[in-house]
Amino acid sequence: MMDKQERSRTARALEVFRIVLLLGITSFGGPLAHIGFFREAFVARRYWMSDAAYADLVALCNLLPGPTSSQVGMAIGLQRAGPLGLLAAWAAFTLPSAILLLAFAFGATALTELTGDGWIAGLKAAAVAVVAQALIGMTRSLTPDWQRLTIATFAGVLAYTLGGAIGQVSAILFGAAASWFFLSPPAPTVEKAKQSVPVTHAIAVGCLILFALLLVLLPLVAGLTQQGIIQTTDRFYRAGALVFGGGHVVLPLLQAELVGSGLVGRDSFLAGYGAAQAVPGPLFSFAAYLGALQNISPTGIPGAAVALAAIYLPSALLVMGALPFWAGLRQQRRIRQLLLGVNAAVVGLLAAAFYDPVLISGVPTPAAAAFAVAAYVSLTVWKLPAWTVVLAAGFLGFIFL
Numbered sequence: 001m002m003d004k005q006e007r008s009r010t011a012r013a014l015e016v017f018r019i020v021l022l023l024g025i026t027s028f029g030g031p032l033a034h035i036g037f038f039r040e041a042f043v044a045r046r047y048w049m050s051d052a053a054y055a056d057l058v059a060l061c062n063l064l065p066g067p068t069s070s071q072v073g074m075a076i077g078l079q080r081a082g083p084l085g086l087l088a089a090w091a092a093f094t095l096p097s098a099i100l101l102l103a104f105a106f107g108a109t110a111l112t113e114l115t116g117d118g119w120i121a122g123l124k125a126a127a128v129a130v131v132a133q134a135l136i137g138m139t140r141s142l143t144p145d146w147q148r149l150t151i152a153t154f155a156g157v158l159a160y161t162l163g164g165a166i167g168q169v170s171a172i173l174f175g176a177a178a179s180w181f182f183l184s185p186p187a188p189t190v191e192k193a194k195q196s197v198p199v200t201h202a203i204a205v206g207c208l209i210l211f212a213l214l215l216v217l218l219p220l221v222a223g224l225t226q227q228g229i230i231q232t233t234d235r236f237y238r239a240g241a242l243v244f245g246g247g248h249v250v251l252p253l254l255q256a257e258l259v260g261s262g263l264v265g266r267d268s269f270l271a272g273y274g275a276a277q278a279v280p281g282p283l284f285s286f287a288a289y290l291g292a293l294q295n296i297s298p299t300g301i302p303g304a305a306v307a308l309a310a311i312y313l314p315s316a317l318l319v320m321g322a323l324p325f326w327a328g329l330r331q332q333r334r335i336r337q338l339l340l341g342v343n344a345a346v347v348g349l350l351a352a353a354f355y356d357p358v359l360i361s362g363v364p365t366p367a368a369a370a371f372a373v374a375a376y377v378s379l380t381v382w383k384l385p386a387w388t389v390v391l392a393a394g395f396l397g398f399i400f401l
Helices: 004-026 031-045 051-063 068-115 118-142 146-162 164-182 201-225 228-242 247-259 266-276 283-293 300-329 333-362 366-380 386-400
Strands: none
Touching: 004 031, 004 068, 031 051, 031 068, 051 068, 051 300, 051 333, 068 266, 068 283, 068 300, 118 146, 118 266, 118 333, 118 366, 118 386, 146 164, 146 333, 164 228, 164 247, 164 333, 201 228, 201 300, 228 247, 228 283, 228 300, 247 266, 247 283, 247 333, 266 283, 266 333, 266 386, 283 300, 366 386
């Protein structure tokens, strides 16, 4: 029998699941839009926290690697109902898009046999426009001065030249090191609101240690055992653990791990990435599609489940590990200084990924280039939602490409 406190926690977790599930079904527009949806649901409508507390929460999640909007949801669930609330928020926000992308993975081959691959070419062209829009927007916000633009440029060259996961990690480390020497610490912030978190400091430290141990040990165990399930866990865990900026920035890491090693075809990768723009919720759900299509065991639904759990596990561990310490941590100017360089390096990573594979594979013909330009104009000038542009590109590609 559950005691009163456990029943209350379970009821709160179910409440979190119900509210976030609606957001997971309807939240189009990317991470910034998701954060707006969360604020409307939990601050403006239900008063679960103040604007100051919510701003602090968003600030923390922006400093952590992983998908920012998903981490905000996890953190709200954690504060409301403990670890069970975190799990409820993650499942409710992630599973709708993951299920849609899994269905796309199963139906893509059969659909191609019946209709040809013109619709895939349309999705790939739309992916060029979406990534270009993200790249330009992130360049404006994360590299506003010549120092950070220079860091981004060298980081992009480093990532493209070295290639693979080594190139990605090297670029991130370069950004952190360059910030120490060439960027000034930002002005100190004023503490606005403290957050109550039902996680002890001991558990928080344990989560951070586990995060680091998995990051170090999984590659070793995967290499020694050669077991597909461990290799899959390792690949997607590293992608989730090393991505600053969320969303589109995970593209180069996943491309290096899966396309570069021949586990997923380039065309399938880009078609799935385009389809991911047409579904609600977080872009990290793209992992379910890749896990289902990879050509090593596990594949299908088991592969999707392993990939999805592995890519989000770092975020869960980091949220539980960092949130109890955030009030003091956010005052450390040197930490914020390092993140200025890391965020600039993220722009370079995305630029390298935009060139290869997105641009090279997405616009192989003048017709595909015209599709990409039209999609970009639709996104930036006509301000159409990404999901409508992607769906339209797939449909028109079926007819004309």
